[in-house]
Each structure stands twice: as C-alpha cells, then as structure tokens.
Amino acid sequence: MPVKCLISLARQESVRHCNSFTGRRTMEVDVFLTLLIILLGPFFLSVLITPFLRKIAIENGLVDGLNERKIHLEAIPRVGGIAIAISFFTAVVLAYSLFHADLAASISYLTGLCIGGALIFLIGLLDDIKGLNAPKKFAGQILSALALVPFGFLIKTLEIPFIGTVHLGFFFGIALTVFWVVAIINAFNLIDGMDGLSSGVAVIASITLAIFSILSGKLLMAIVLIAVLGSTLGFLWHNWHPAKIFMGDCGAMFLGFLLAAVSIKTSYQGTTVNTIFVPVLALGLPIIDTIAAISRRLWHRKPLFSADKKHIHHKLLDAGFTVRQAALILYYVCILLGVTALVTTMVRSSIAVGIVIGVALVASVGVIMLGRKAEKSSPKM
16 A cells, blocks of 8 residues: 555544544533533522522521520521522423433333422421421321332342342332332431531532542432532522521422432442442441431330430530531531542442441540530539
8 A cells, every 4th residue: 555545544544533522522611511500500500599588588487496405596588499409400401402312211210300399398398497397297207208219219139248149029128219219218317407507418428429420420310409509509509607597398308309219220220238338338327317307216215206405416416516617517527428428339349338337436425425414514403
C-alpha cells in the first residue's frame, strides 16, 4: 500500500477517535449541566417559596407551640415541608422533560415515588394541621409503603453475611419492604426536634446515596436524590438556627419516605453484602436514635409512640452544647457515616461486616457516654 494511502488512513482514524472523544466529553458536560439544573432549580424554588409558606402558616395559626419538650423559645410555623414537596415534584417534572429518552423505561419507578410520596406528604400535612393519633398515622405510613410495591420497589432477596443469598418470596418481601420504609419514615420524624437537624441529615444522606448511585450507574435514582438534595438545601436556608420555620411531619415523613424508597432500588435489589450496608450507614444517625428511643421506652415500660426529651440532640444540649454546636456535631457524625458507607463498597465483604460491627459498637458506647454526661450536666431538682 502506498505511503500516502497509509498516511491518509491514519489521519482518518485519528479524526474518528478525536470525534468520538469529543462526543463523549460533550455528552458528559451536557449530563453534568442538566444535573446541576435539577439541583439548583428546586434549591432556589424552595428558598423563594418558604417565606410565603411561613407567612400563610402564621396567619392560619399553623405553628409549633411551646411546651416542656420544645427547644425553641417562640411559636414557629411548622409546615415547611410543603416547600420541600413542591420543589421536589417540580424537579421530577423538570428531570423527566430533560432526560425523557433515558427515563422513559423507568417511568413506573417515578410514578411509584410520586404516588407514595404524595400520600405520605398528605398524611403528614393532615397531622400538622388537624393532628392524627398514632394508629391512623401508622396506617397511613403502611399504605404509602405498599403503594411502592406495584411499581417495582420490592426487596426480593437479602445477602446475609457468611450465609449468602436468601430469597424472601413475594409476601416476606412485601413485609420487609414495608418495615424498612415505615422505619425510616419514623426515624426522620423522631429526629426532627432541633433547628436544621432533620434537613441537614437528609442533605448528607442524599449526597452519600447519590454518589453511590452514580458509581453504580443508576441514573434515575441519582436524579431523584439530587432533586431531594436541592429541595432540602433550599429549605435548610430558612431552617438553620435560629429557625424561621419547621418542616413539620409533612416534611420529615416525606424525606424519610423518599430516602427509604430510593435505597431499595440502589442497595436492596440484586446486591452484595457490601451494598446493603450503604443505606444503613448513610441513614445511620436517625436509625441509631430510633433504636435508642425504642429501647429506652421498652426499658421504662412506656408506650413506643410516647414523646420524651432524651434523644441524641437533647443529650448534646444537656451536655452544654449550643443548638448550632449540637447540629454541627451531628452533621460531622453523618458525614463520617456516609464516608464509611462508601468505603464498605470498596473492600471485601468480611471487612465490610467488621466495619459495620465496629460502627455499631462505637455508636452504642457513644450514646451511653453522652447520656451519662448529660445526666451529670443537667441541673439537679
């Protein structure tokens, strides 16, 4: 073959590779910019509409009053979760319009999230406005979790350490799915007791799960989590101490529902031992606080749904920390748990199990020590 022909072919091949590389780079930039829009859109929407909601809540008496369990010193509007929900659903519509071709096959997942999310939001809003007793609220939580099942949100198998894959079957799968979703809904509701705490925990958990989703190639779940992140960050702008508004049950339960549902798709369907630890660690703080609360109430023979002032954030305040300091300490704990969650996906299963056991032991000792310090620091009656 003549030398000129070889040179010509080489140039053509070089141009082809260059165009291919440029195309990939362009696509990556387009995806990044689109995700940035999905993050910033709900963020600014949440920032802008929250003050209007605050005004409406005050005019209609939808405020969190004062009692012996409350930390705040004045009545605060409590329906800020409306801003989070509106911003999130707007972001979902925006995401579907921008990623229509990529998300068309996953429309059932989005439908399930929106139906279940709308249901739990309305239950929480009804509780914020009129008040619901525990059985009615619990029934609503179960119903919202069940709404996910027809749309593909079902835990079918579990990877048990040192045992292997356990196939749950349809009915056991539904039971575990409902248990997980309802547990996280209540965990977020319980931890929502201090300025910026529940919203900040949701922000950090969303970042952790979004990173894991991107690394796992699960675009839809990453988009949903970025929408949650933007919506919650915008609300946190007004919820940071001193809080101008609280998210209320409609916000706390809505966030818990979304994070629990997304974690089913990212970690509990066809996964390894390592990946099932990711949501447990990412949502570790509300889970730990809930386990401690249930244990405490069982030990003292009190109703499980009774309220008290002995949650982790209360103990930090009793130990002498300010509201901002307590919130930042718990943020750092969540960040540490989030990093640990991502690390467990990069090591052998036996090491991941060891890490989780270590975290559980440290958390147990930490809660006990914090409780003792709080008791010593509390004024004696």
